[in-house]
Amino acid sequence: MRFEGYEVGPFYDEMFLSSGRPRPGAELLVQKIAALAQGELSRRQQAAEQALLNLGITFNVYGDNQGGERIFPFDMVPRIVGAEEWASIEKGLKQRIHALNLFIDDVYHEQRIIKDGVIPEEIIRSAKSFRPQCMGLNPPRGIWNHITGTDLVRDGDGRMYVLEDNLRCPSGVSYVLENRELMKRTFPQVFDDSKVRPVNEYPSNLLKTLQNLAPDGVENPVVAVLSPGIYNSAYFEHTYLAQQLGVELVEGTDLVAADGRIWMRTTKGFERVDVIYRRIDDDFLDPKAFRADSTLGCAGLMDAYLHGRVALANAPGTGVADDKVVYAYVPRMIKYYLGEEMLLPNVPTYLCWEPEQRQHVLANLDKLVVKAANESGGYGMLVGPHADQAARDEFAERIKANPRNYIAQPTLSLSRVPVIVGEHFEGRHVDLRPFILYGKEIYVLPGGLTRVALKKGSLVVNSSQGGGSKDTWVLASNHGT
Amino acid sequence: MLSRVASSMYWLARYVERAENVARFIEVNQNLMLDLPDAQQQWEPLVVTTGDEDEFKSRYADYSKRNVLEFLSFDLKNPSSIRACVCAARENARSVRGNLSTEIWEGLNTFYLEINAAAADPRTRDDPQDFYQRVKQQSHLLVGIMEATMSRGEGWHFCHMGRLLERADKTTRILDVKYFLLLPTPGHVGTPTDEVQWSAVLRSTSALEMYRKKHHTILPQLVVDFLLLDREFPRAAHYCLQAADESLHAITGTPPGTFRNAAEQRLGQLRAEIAFTHVNEVVRAGLHEFIDGLQVRLNLIGDGIHESFFMLRPHASELNAQSMGAYQQ
Numbered sequence: 001m002r003f004e005g006y007e008v009g010p011f012y013d014e015m016f017l018s019s020g021r022p023r024p025g026a027e028l029l030v031q032k033i034a035a036l037a038q039g040e041l042s043r044r045q046q047a048a049e050q051a052l053l054n055l056g057i058t059f060n061v062y063g064d065n066q067g068g069e070r071i072f073p074f075d076m077v078p079r080i081v082g083a084e085e086w087a088s089i090e091k092g093l094k095q096r097i098h099a100l101n102l103f104i105d106d107v108y109h110e111q112r113i114i115k116d117g118v119i120p121e122e123i124i125r126s127a128k129s130f131r132p133q134c135m136g137l138n139p140p141r142g143i144w145n146h147i148t149g150t151d152l153v154r155d156g157d158g159r160m161y162v163l164e165d166n167l168r169c170p171s172g173v174s175y176v177l178e179n180r181e182l183m184k185r186t187f188p189q190v191f192d193d194s195k196v197r198p199v200n201e202y203p204s205n206l207l208k209t210l211q212n213l214a215p216d217g218v219e220n221p222v223v224a225v226l227s228p229g230i231y232n233s234a235y236f237e238h239t240y241l242a243q244q245l246g247v248e249l250v251e252g253t254d255l256v257a258a259d260g261r262i263w264m265r266t267t268k269g270f271e272r273v274d275v276i277y278r279r280i281d282d283d284f285l286d287p288k289a290f291r292a293d294s295t296l297g298c299a300g301l302m303d304a305y306l307h308g309r310v311a312l313a314n315a316p317g318t319g320v321a322d323d324k325v326v327y328a329y330v331p332r333m334i335k336y337y338l339g340e341e342m343l344l345p346n347v348p349t350y351l352c353w354e355p356e357q358r359q360h361v362l363a364n365l366d367k368l369v370v371k372a373a374n375e376s377g378g379y380g381m382l383v384g385p386h387a388d389q390a391a392r393d394e395f396a397e398r399i400k401a402n403p404r405n406y407i408a409q410p411t412l413s414l415s416r417v418p419v420i421v422g423e424h425f426e427g428r429h430v431d432l433r434p435f436i437l438y439g440k441e442i443y444v445l446p447g448g449l450t451r452v453a454l455k456k457g458s459l460v461v462n463s464s465q466g467g468g469s470k471d472t473w474v475l476a477s478n479h480g481t
Numbered sequence: 482m483l484s485r486v487a488s489s490m491y492w493l494a495r496y497v498e499r500a501e502n503v504a505r506f507i508e509v510n511q512n513l514m515l516d517l518p519d520a521q522q523q524w525e526p527l528v529v530t531t532g533d534e535d536e537f538k539s540r541y542a543d544y545s546k547r548n549v550l551e552f553l554s555f556d557l558k559n560p561s562s563i564r565a566c567v568c569a570a571r572e573n574a575r576s577v578r579g580n581l582s583t584e585i586w587e588g589l590n591t592f593y594l595e596i597n598a599a600a601a602d603p604r605t606r607d608d609p610q611d612f613y614q615r616v617k618q619q620s621h622l623l624v625g626i627m628e629a630t631m632s633r634g635e636g637w638h639f640c641h642m643g644r645l646l647e648r649a650d651k652t653t654r655i656l657d658v659k660y661f662l663l664l665p666t667p668g669h670v671g672t673p674t675d676e677v678q679w680s681a682v683l684r685s686t687s688a689l690e691m692y693r694k695k696h697h698t699i700l701p702q703l704v705v706d707f708l709l710l711d712r713e714f715p716r717a718a719h720y721c722l723q724a725a726d727e728s729l730h731a732i733t734g735t736p737p738g739t740f741r742n743a744a745e746q747r748l749g750q751l752r753a754e755i756a757f758t759h760v761n762e763v764v765r766a767g768l769h770e771f772i773d774g775l776q777v778r779l780n781l782i783g784d785g786i787h788e789s790f791f792m793l794r795p796h797a798s799e800l801n802a803q804s805m806g807a808y809q810q
Contacts, residue, residue, distance in 0.1 A: 055583070056575070056590040230575050243579040254483050267487045267635060267732065267790045 002034050003418065006425045012158050012415040013427060014079055025082040025475050032190050033077065038423070045076045045420055048186045057178055059233050059463055072175055073468030075419045076187060078196075079430060079450040086474045089152070089160060089434065090444045092344030095334060097148055097436050100165065100321045102337040104144040107320055108134045118336050119329050123353075126404050127326060128374045129168070129319030131282055133289055137306065139315040140213040146313040147206070147277075148436045149173070149448075153347070156413035161347045163431065164327060168319045169279045172449040172469075173435045174237035177202060177244070179471040195476040197446040202435070203244035206277075209439035210245075213311035214274045221274035223247040224264065226255070228280045228296045238279050252280075257300025262310045275311045276301075282316045290316075324373040324407045325351055352399050352406040361408040362399065365392045368408040369459075370399065383459055385411050414459055417470065419452055429453045431461050432472065447472035482635040486580055488791040489573040490636050491643035494627075496570035497589070498644045500563045501620035502651035503553055504613040506531075509658055509685030511610075513678055524549035530657045531561055550609060555600040563616055567596050582630035585623065592619040638728040642786070645728070649721035650779045652708055653772045655686055660769045679704045686716045705768060706760035709775075718775065722752045732790075744785035751778045 008016050015026050022030040033041065049071060052058075058069040081089075106113050107124055114121045124130055149170025151163040180199050184191065207223065214221030227238035229251050242249035248264060256263050256270065263270035278285065284294040289302035304310045320326065328349040331342045350357040350368070361368060365384045372380035382395040399406045416427035434448030450470040451461035461467040510527050525544040528537045533552075536559060541548040556562045560569075571593045578586055595615065599605045605612050624644070631637045659682050676699050683689040683704060691714050696703045711717035715724075726748050730737055733745065740746040763771045 053594065054587050054591050056586065230572065235575070239575070239578040248483060248486075249579050250483065251485065254485050265484045267482050267484055 003030060003425055006418055007427065009416070009427055010156075011413060011427060011429075012154055012156055014154070014415050014417045014430065015077075016418075023080075023082075026080050028194060029078065029080060029190065029473075041076060042420055042423060044186050045074075048074055048076060048182050051182060051186065052178075057175075057236055059236060072463050073454060074179060074182065075452060075454075075468055075470045076183070077418055077420065077425070078183065078190070078471040078473045079417050079432075081432075081447065081472065081474045083475045083477050085160075086446065089344065092162075092342075093150060093434060093436055093444050094442045095338065095340060095343050096150065096162065096165070096330065097145065097438055097442055099330070099334040099337050100148075100167065101143060101145050101438060103333050104315075104318055104321050105142060106337075108137055108317055113333065113336055116336070118332050119326070123323075123325055123329070123404075124320065127320050127323040129282070129317075129322055131290075131317040131320070133302065134315075134317030137315070137317065140215070140308070140311050143213070143438050144315040144318045145321070146209050146213070146315075146438050148314075148438070149433045150436065152344070152432045152434065153412055154415035155347075156415075158415075160344060160432075161412070162330075162344050163347055164324065165322055165330070166433075167314060167322045168281060169234075169314075170433070170435070171234040171237050171279075172433055172451075173202060173445070174240040175469050176435070176445065176447065176449050176472070178240070179469060183471045194473065196473045197476050199445060199447060202445050203241070205437055205439070205443050205445075206241070207245045207247075209437045209443075210275045210277055210311075210313055212439045213313060215308055215311065218274050222272060223275045223277065224250045224273050226250050226252070226276050226278040226280060226297075228252075228284070232279075234279065241277070250276075252284075252294075252296045252298050255298035255301070257298060257304055260304055260307055260309050262298065262301060262304050273310060275313070277313050282319060285312075285316060324349075324371055325353065325404065328407060347409045347412065350408040352403040352408065358399065358403055361406075362396055364408075365396060367411060369411050370395050370406055370408045373405045373407060381460075383411065386459070411459070414453075417450070417452065419454065419468075419470075426456070428456070429459050429461065430470070446474040482580075482639075484791050486577045487635065487639045488787075489577040490580065490639040491786070491791075493570045493573035493577070493589075494640035494643040495647040496566045496573065497592075497620050497623055498647040499561065499651065500566035500570070501617055502648070502655070503561065503563045503566070504616040504620075505651070505685045506655060506658065507550065507553060507609075508613055509655055509682055512681035512684060513659075522546060526658055527553060530654050533559060533561060547606065551606070554609065554612070564596050564600055567593050577636075580636045582626070584626050584630050588619075588623050588626050592623065595619065633731075635732055638732045639790075642725045642728040642732070645721040645725040646779060646782065648716060649718045649725070650776060652686055652716050652718055652721070653775055655682060656705065656708055657769060657772050658682075660772075675701070682708075688714060688716060702760055702764060705763060709763065709771075710755060710758060710760060712756075719752075719755045722748065722755055726752050729786075742785065742789040744782060744789045747778070747782045747785045751775075751782065 006016070008018055008020065015023060015030070017023055052071040052074060058071050103113065107130070113119050114124065145167045147170065149166040149172060151166065152160050153163045154160050176199055210223050211221050223245065224247055225238055225242040225245070227235060227249055229235070232238070239249055250264055254264050255273070256265060262273045262276070264273055280296050283291045284296040286297045286299060286301040287294045288299045301310070302316065305312050305316070327346065328351055331346055334340055334342045350361050352358045352361055361370065365382070368384045370382040370384065375381070382391060384392060414429035414431065417430050418425035419428045430450055430452050432448050432450050435445045437443045450472045451463070452468045452470055453459055453461045453466070454468045455466050458466065506527060510524065514522055524546050527549055528534055528544065537552055540558070541552060552559050553562055555564045557565050557568070559565060571589055574581060574586055574589050599612050627637065627640060659678060679699050679701055680689060683692050686708060688707065692704065692707050696707065707714060707717060709718045712719050712723060714720055729745055729748055733741065735741045735745055738749070740749050
């Protein structure tokens with residue numbers, strides 16, 4: 001299958017230069033794909049999709065009555081990240097995660113950053129994900145954000161920007177691991193000589209990160225993954241991770257608090273749990289501490305946690321750094337805590353709660369992307385240039401009614417990658433979600449989840465909104481020229 | 482093993498077995514009809530023996546072949562239909578994927594996708610024989626994958642026990658179809674027609690060859706003996722009870738022949754009773770009545786398993802009490 005006729009267009013293309021030549025590092029892959037017989041790539045593409053369906057690698061779509069389960073579409077052409085670029089991304093992410101952890105710890109203790117006038121108190125107090133229950137909390141080893149998924153995008157200028165931080169229950173890592181397996185299974189020959197950095201050390205690193213949190217004196221900690229159950233959109237990932245870690249996948253009803261500890265109900269009585277990788281939001285963790293109507297968590301869990309009898313990853317309250325208004329302060333945070341300049345820049349962000357900036361946003365809704373401070377998954381978002389006047393007017397009203405809850409960013413010219421459309425390639429916009437573990441040290445999984453907006457021209461890459469994914473290749477060294 | 486996981490393993494195996502047996506059910510009736518060319522088609526007994534008459538009547542006008550097959554095969558509102566069973570098995574499997582090999586999950590998921598495709602294809606209704614054949618094959622395939630890829634730990638034993646208890650129940654129900662089927666005249670009992678019908682029952686339980694090896698000629702009493710009381714044929718109720726009992730004791734570690742909970746007691750009692758029952762007693766008591774009694778006992782065993790292993794105990798004060806110790810002699 002040939003790339004002849006493939007249009008880079010006015011965008012930054014991840015695979016090709018504007019001259020149409022492959023980028024350094026992508027030559028070998030382009031050659032290999034070009035050498036395939038006509039139809040070969042799309043045949044393998046279909047085989048891969050069938051394999052996904054048979055393996056039940058699906059996600060649930062909320063509000064969809066057509067069975068609700070879909071495969072997360074997968075495009076066979078990998079996205080390549082060069083060795084040098086990756087090294088600088090990795091460095092930037094480590095810096096960011098380090099600062100964010102210091103910030104969260106500060107927010108729930110002395111709040112020096114507020115007292116020193118770097119972040120207004122109002123912003124913290126009004127963040128929906130701020131948990132007053134966590135004031136004074138000392139999580140094991142002083143770590144709050146054990147698992148983070150940070151969304152990166154590349155603008156037309158070729159620079160990588162941090163679009164948002166996901167510090168609560170970021171999902172997608174299972175697709176990173178599965179996509180790689182799928183590529184090896186359906187298209188093994190492309191790996192020859194490609195020097196792609198492996199991703200399969202993630203599960204054992206995750207397990208170590210979790211074991212690192214075990215209460216003192218526990219030799220062989222019992223780790224469990226806590227899931228809301230099969231109707232959750234990320235359920236596949238929960239089962240997958242539990243399986244990869246070799247730990248029990250539990251639901252709230254499997255757990256019981258007694259004697260200050262947390263236990264699992266088993267066929268042979270109760271078994272103690274030491275570390276819980278929870279994939280449910282703070283609100284639902286414990287009806288005694290948070291939302292009383294939650295049936296997903298375990299009553300008494302927070303109490304056991306606060307007494308150090310069980311560990312939770314991520315720590316409750318971590319979401320305060322996930323707020324999109326707080327995000328805008330991350331550059332200042334890095335400077336404040338680390339005395340460093342930010343290595344990976346933020347996307348310029350307008351805060352609607354500041355009157356001047358709000359005026360600017362309202363006057364330029366047709367050029368900006370507006371996001372609710374507390375939503376994720378592509379919900380609660382307005383892409384100004386692609387919206388009609390009615391939608392823009394509606395958002396203007398929402399912003400005026402609750403300015404704290406909205407931020408706006410310029411509409412980026414997201415970079416594109418070639419995807420298979422029938423028997424040819426077309427460019428589609430992408431982002432990248434690397435996964436970062438904070439254990440004894442900070443570890444960044446090489447690559448991460450490349451999400452593609454499969455709809456022509458679309459900028460929304462979320463799986464719930466028609467996004468797909470690609471295998472992400474971080475090269476061990478830049479080979480070829 | 483988590484109680485919830487044990488429960489899902491048990492039910493996923495039960496549901497697959499149930500789907501297979503519905504296919505066998507339909508097959509036995511189909512066979513009986515084919516061998517009885519001048520008799521009027523009778524599809525009502527299939528619904529009657531499964532005890533779902535009210536459910537059926539509320540949605541279907543009559544007991545036509547098409548209606549009955551739709552109800553038993555594809556109707557998602559009928560929780561015992563093949564499709565509903567396979568969906569339920571898959572839901573259970575999804576919630577315990579970490580305890581299943583990839584091959585089992587993939588096998589079950591493929592089964593599910595195939596059934597949905599068959600249900601959506603109008604050709605399946607016109608010529609459903611292949612479909613029932615596939616259901617049996619897929620079920621056998623899954624059992625084989627489990628045999629070949631699962632450690633013989635608690636999970637396997639819960640699956641095994643669930644499957645065999647389900648099978649014991651369904652074999653008795655297949656025998657019952659013959660009871661409900663009206664012969665052209667009472668004089669037909671013991672005639673060639675009758676013999677043809679009993680062989681159809683044997684064929685539908687995949688028992689014909691094994692039966693012939695053992696008993697050679699087809700006599701009603703011996704067929705009943707083979708399908709209920711045989712200790713070697715894997716679809717015979719007695720065999721199923723023995724094997725389920727062994728798995729139950731493997732789970733608990735209670736020595737064979739003793740009991741420490743309701744499930745062990747009830748299953749042990751029934752197993753012993755069947756072991757010491759002569760087929761003449763079954764006939765004297767009435768086959769249908771005997772089967773009814775057996776089914777009630779099997780339900781009680783199911784309840785016992787639920788209480789002993791799956792029920793989420795409401796009080797944490799039981800924490801230190803061994804769950805098995807709660808039910809003592």
